[in-house]
Amino acid sequence: MDEDVSGRPGPGGDGPPGLPWWILEQLPVPVVFFDRRARLVSANDATLESVAMKSEQLLGLRPGEVEPGVVIRGAEGLEAAVEEVIASGEGRSYETLIRPDVGREGVWTAVISPVKDGSGHVHGCSVVTLDTTEQYRARARMTVLNEASLRIGSTLDVGRTAEELAEMATGTFADLVTVDLLAPVLAGDEPGAPEPGTTIVFHRVAQHSVLEGCPESVLPVGAQHTFARESAMGHVLVQGEAARFTVDEEALRLWEPADPERVRSIREHGIHSSVVAPLTARQITLGVAVFSRHRTPDPFDDDDVLLAGELAARAAVAVDNARRYTREHATALALQRSLLPRRTARQQAVEVASRYVPNTAGAGIGGDWFDVIALSGARVALVVGDVVGHGVQASATMGRLRTAVRTLADVDLAPDELLTQLDDLVLKLDREESVDPAGGSSVAGATCLYAVYDPVSGRCTMARAGHPEPVLVRPDGSAAHVPLPGGPPLGVGGVPFEAAEFDLPERSILALYTDGLIEAPGRDIDAALAVLRDTLTCPTGSLEDTCDAVMTALLPERPGDDIALLLARAGRLDADHHVSWDLPADPSVVSRARKHVAAELERWGLDDVVFTTEVVVSELVTNAIRYGGAPIRLRLIRDTSLICEVSDGSSTAPHLRRARTFDEGGRGLLLVASLTECWGTRYGPTGKTIWAEQALPGA
Template sequence: MDEEMSGRPGRDEDGRTDLARLILDQLPVAVAYFDRSARLVRANPAALDAVGKRLDELVGLRPGEVAPGVMLSGAEGLEAAIEQAMRSGETRTYETRLRIGGARERVLTAVLSPVTGPRGEVLGCSVATLDTTEQHRARERLTVLDQASMRIGSRLDVITTAVELAEMATESLADFVAVDLLAPVLAGDEPRAPAPGSTIVFHRAAQHSVLDGAPESVVPVGTSHTFDRESAVGRALVRGEATRHAVDEESLRLWDVIDPDRARSIREYRVHSTMVAPLAARGITLGMATFLRHRTPEPFDDDDLLLAGELAARAAVAVDNARRYTREHATALALQRSLLPRRTARQQAVEVASRYLPNTTGAGIGGDWFDVIALSGARVALVVGDVVGHGVQASATMGRLRTAVRTLADVDLAPDELLTQLDDLVIKLDREEAVDPGGSSVAGATCLYAVYDPVSGSCSMARAGHPEPVLVRPDGTASHVTLPAGPPLGVGGLPFEATEFEVPERSILALYTDGLIETPGRDIDAALGVLRETLARPSGSLEDTCDAVMAALLPERPDDDIALLLARAGRLGAGHHASWELPADPSVVATARRHVAAQLEEWGLDDAVFTTELVVSELVTNAIRYGGAPIRLRLIRDTALICEVSDGSSTAPHLRRARIFDEGGRGLLLVASLTECWGTRYGPTGKTIWAEQALPGT
């Protein structure tokens, strides 16, 4: 029987089997052989089928040619690679991208193996070509995901994260990407699932395109737009699954009805394939990413859909982190604002302006604070303090100290006495915090407390480890006020000393925290010099001066909180106050009433005469009966009408309700019922009882 008919391999003229030729012909891998001149000699059926040609059409052509002079796109370097392999005599690989006919672009890896003769001479080169498209795309997806972990979510900012997703996806996946977030996400809130039949409101957070300016978009960045819950976008959002869609005439007709602008854009830019992927993290859906292709000819496939879902998932975690940070930061700032004065106290003693700037290294809140407190007798207290550390703990501690200062100021303590009481409070707080493992130390806080009297023009000031203030006189000279340093709050056992000095009218007192002058790499003395020079420079207003100081001394990225308080001193002229020295004689009460009545009539406050006479009678009588010389009566017309009676005794009066048959005990009760507020303050030689009533007509 003939060998060919028997099915057994035949033999060539040398007696060798042509088994190798049969294996090559039936091998599903494309194999071609080029001679020493890099011209095609033979190709197996798999190689011929790949280009759709017959062998006789290809013999003699150069590597990569499908016809004389017609080179496959992407195969231009194949001939040089073959020649190099033949010169070196070593096998090498060559990777290229080819698009044959109208098929999708493929990634091919060619193994170039020199063919040698019996004496080792190179006869030609065999080229085995493998389709590695899927492996290559898998590597690309892994690379994209690896880059996404580094590029997406670089900052705790919702918009920045959306921009990073859009830009990265257009580099590797789509021709246009839009990132839409649910409206509550921008405010740091947690969005709710849309109700059935409702419309979903999106905010266009970011978009990016391979075309300049993203002209295919019909929704500008920063604006809101809606989708119906039953639309493809709505369904994907509710289900939490990424989906892909082909754009055909049926879908275009639907867009014509739903959104003509989108339909027009789809037609104009020839969008042919879309994907939508929800941004969902920790069980919360935050928004939607939309991917379009119009320049890339291949439609999205299942692998693209998987990649889009992975990118959206990673971006969603970053968006949720940013959302949570936004919410926590807003909460912290609200706490900080609630602990700082929103408006200055109603007073005429000083004109004030202030600035507070949180650090940029943490949550943006800290322990610096300032305050302006109206005191009795038209006086005002100016406070600046600094709690060590940053964050919510420091801010909460600052709030406790600020409340304590206000409470102690209401008792009218002198600055050194107030700081002594505050020091004791800090020591107690520190002991309480030491019991709590999660607490933080309060010791090391600093404070400066000043009391200014616009009647006398005097200022009493003490500090606890705080920087000295600057006094700018009306002539433009600026100098630091020399004060005993005093220990920081919480040290204990060391005294605080107050300094009293006169403040010329229209002078400016500048109180600040150390963050304004202490910056790494900056000389403190030089910073203090810049502060004095800036404060002394003429400006239109205190607000302008505040801006100038911050511009001159503010670092680019402050690593400490900064508080600045400027106060321009005013004076109450002789027409706003009157005083009388009174003997300790009960008969002088009538004289005191006459003095008061005459002064009020001179001020045009006739309606206040009756009430003020009653108040003066009670206070002067108490001073004569329970106090002692020297007795002094003073009226002050400021934002309110203030009556003060001073005596030489330190005995504190007490408000009590008199019984039916008691002869006394009704004086202070009467004063309290006739006035808005009253109180007692103590001085070196006695006390002052004061009462304040509203000016008639206010």
Template sequence: MRGRILEQLPVMVAYFGRDQRLAMANTASASVAGRSEAAMLGLRPGEAEPGKILQGGEGLAEAIERVLRTGQGEPYETHLVMEDREHIWQAALSPVRDAAGEVQGVSVVTLDTTEQFWARKRLAVLNKASRRIGSTLDVGRTAEELAELAIEDFADFVAVDLLSEVLTGDEVRSVLHRETISFHRVAQSSVLEGCPEAAVRLGGTHAYDRKSAVGRALVLGEPARFDVDEETLSRWATVDPARTRSMREYKIHSALVVPLRARGITLGIALFCRHRTPGRFGAADLQLAAELVSRAAVCVDNARRYTRERATALALQRSLLPRRAARQQAVEVTARYLPNTTGAGIGGDWFDVIPLSGARVALVVGDVVGHGLHASATMGRLRTAVRTLADVDLAPEELLTQLDDLVLTLDREQPAESSEGGQVAGATCLYAVYDPATGRCTMARAGHPEPMLTCPDGTVRQLSLPSGPPLGIGGLTFEGAEFELPEGSRLALYTDGLIETEDRDVDSALDELRELLGRPTLSLEESCDTVMDALVPERPIDDVALLLARTKRLDADHYASWDLPADPAVVSNARKRAAAQLDAWGLDDAVFTTELVVSELVTNAIRYGGDPIRLRLIRDTALICEVFDGSSTAPHLRRARIFDEGGRGLLLVASLTERWGTRYSSTGKTIWAEQPLPDAEEPDLF
């Protein structure tokens, strides 16, 4: 009865004597070995036949020898390759004693745990996948994570190909409507160094025919498994000879083709191959590969959508920033803008250079709180508002007050949370006005970092401005400050992204910024690049805007000024002086119009204004005529009726000139008018 139980036991049982040769094996053992018990007797541990040790069975003899020597049983696990398939065996080695207690041999009871082993491995792979795939919002890196993970415990070679639209973030067109399906190789990984099996190199583009095995898998949207034999290779050779040669050379014997599909759309394809691993891919492997690729596909699609949204926000941001410097000669400018590279989205940093009346120029740098499309759109609205307010020649502190009211209005119109999940309320801004005739620069700031001034001798100092609150707080006032800037000075305006980084504190960054700006031999372009390279990390966490401006001064060849008495008789003399100055400048064609403008503006100043009266001509990017008087009464343009004796002066000025306007000061007002001069090329800002 004991013998029958042993023979019918489905578990493999073998017995090795003291000579370490097989003395007994039950029917289950013989069946697995594919030989009769009689043919197996006398074999040594791990032998399939005399003198031939099975791959993976080398350590069994040592384990049996230890049990014979110590008399202590022990577990044993081995990976055996039989008929080109890997088996995992769990064995219990136990000493067999005689009546006297002496060890006479070793019994080996073995269980085939191959399926359980691979099931555990698959679960481990899926567990790793949940942690490692999709760690970034980068399409290429997500594909690399899939390939790197798969070769650790699953495949010997992995390639991931994506449609070109996925890389650019565009909407993906269905593969059903394509005769030829073109892909871009974005990731590949191998157990062999250098991925020598790859028929297509990284970055290369290749196509699959709809009728090929891979093409059918793509069209159907279902994973497929292939046992690669010579017949299969011969059939594939006509469609893809390069890949077929590679598979032959590296003896690839099994392959899986799994489409990357997310939200019903095919994004690409993953190819898994085995050549060193002896076991072919099975149904369970296909299911695992499909699960891995499914997780990766969702991450790739998320990254694609992020790429598209980021590209949209960046395009909006850049479209709202000035691409060319406005025509002006007060300062030489250059600028840099760098968006952040984190998942927070594009921010609302901006800068601007705005020509003002009287050859003056306004320099602006600002930063909207929050990130994403909403921040970019808000930035555009604020930049437009600044330009509009600058056009009416408001003082810097008055302009920030008006801008503060606008931000409060915009904030009330928006929900508390933006769609990107970041709080959108408020902004910071620095507004500076430079006058090249006097060299004076008036500034005011709203919660923004103070600017840096580099003097011609290379000394650098941070200009101390009254600390105004950020825009959108409301109820608080702003205060301006005035500085005299030597000709050739450099003014640096920037956003907080330049000095607030993870690896240094603000004070250290400001000290380094001073040192970098204190190099007067560098051009503005070189200085800009030097500052950005030194202070901005490879992956900035916030947007960075930097604006550098070198000041200029108007010399005697570009402007002339005359103080006039409040006497109507002086009008003709003012016309003559203006005509003589234009003749000296070689602007004879503008004499007639300028005489009319001077006559009207000086007459109005004498009739409706007050002392002192001053006439000034400026030859800048335009010919500017200015008349200052001590009155703050605002002139108005009106249509004179047929029998009206007055009211046509400003209408005549507006008709003859390109633009005109009024600006006010603490001591009076200035009425100005501009006539165009020949166009000059506008330089790029960045």
């Protein structure tokens, strides 16, 4: 009988002689020998104990077999590895996961080494099997953490970050993952610690399962649900540490009265183990993540609890960053929206439509703005401006400039004069910010275009400070840029601005925009301007549709600069909405002026305001005759309000004051101010106009 390689009698004759059998018997790890035919010829006691078999049952088996033709599940590739070592004479290792149908489940590494004689002839190979389950699981945990660092927090969106945690942990660590955030987190706020006896409100923001459609969850994403502070979920939230729960029948009986639907789903899907981990960042708990197993047979162990806590902590940092970004972004956008007009001014001079698109950098806000300002005499001012830079600083500066433009517009400055005053303001702001120890972006370089349109005369006066020229689309469908004198940007100083005046045909469209609409990396500006003109001339249903068409044609995929677009379709006030009279500088004409006004108001059907208007006209005409001079002109305009204007040839500014008891004059403008909604003065090349507005009956 041949002796096997352990020194014991064995069936084979190919094993190398000379190795004492008691050395193998004392090794604590399984060791087997295969001959050149890859047949098992020897095994030590550790091997027999690991498979609970006798040596006679193992002899002659192929690698991985537990009986002839039956291979251990997970060891299907061991025979090929053994044959490779015997053929090549080079050792190698083979790692496999052994399932619990034979022996205990675990990860085993087989170290396969050739057995040679003194001449180098290979007689077979030895296989030393090592239990590397713990090392394998440690590597798997490190892999999960590494994947988490790469996949979680790829965006600054709270919901997406929670989804990334659920998707990443499903399959690699758990079979079902749900993520619930406290209600204030979704609004960007910091949640407070729950008080004893209170109910904690959660929002389900993400869930993912190895089963399609996540049937284990009884809540849809977006649903709100609650837990008592004294519950297991509340305890984890308050303590701030991950906890492991064995889901057995005793636990289910305790949970069933409070949440029978969830208990039913747990029983139906066989959930047997869960880990609840708080999402805590900067000592603020934002929510909880629940990891559950039902397809994975092994329950969570202590190491899994540590891993779940680490995953939740990493996700919490990303969620907190997204939450803080959400809050800061909402604040910045609220600032931006508060500085832009929410609705157009009440006027009938033009029909307007507008678009504002923030840049994609930073907080997504900047210094572009537009405005529509109702002026005296039914006129309207159209404004578009651009402050250099982006962010809150540029947006705040834009707000200051927009307020300044509105203030200057209220005193009825001509466009070129208004830009001159605005230029001086920018110079002062720039000097203030240059000495500010906190620092700030320079205001110099801002641009602005200011236009005033009179629907009575159809005239438009416009001036620009370093801003792109507007496009005028005439009623016949032709489009061209309006040639304007090229003023410097605001803040340069020392260079006067010039205005251009032209007729604006009724139903024509004036397009005002900022440079972000036509400028983009790699874009030819002339080509972009041609696209803008062509798009504006395409027939659409409304100005809103035209705005959409322009943005579709020219909006970059990721705008690097803010974009403001303002479209205005010119209207006209026909002869039935305004009337004027030239008056001599004679006190006797006052009564005649009152009669003219009364007759016209009756023709317009405004009998209710005849008396008030007669008083206003009497005071204004008397004031023009006494303190002004020829030529005197009286005009009534019926627009969104009733406007009464008296022009004279003097540039002397009227002042509102309270007359003393024995004063014979000084009460006229005070009386006008008390009878009308508003009044004011504007100046022209040869004099001034005092105007007053009254609300129309029923307005």
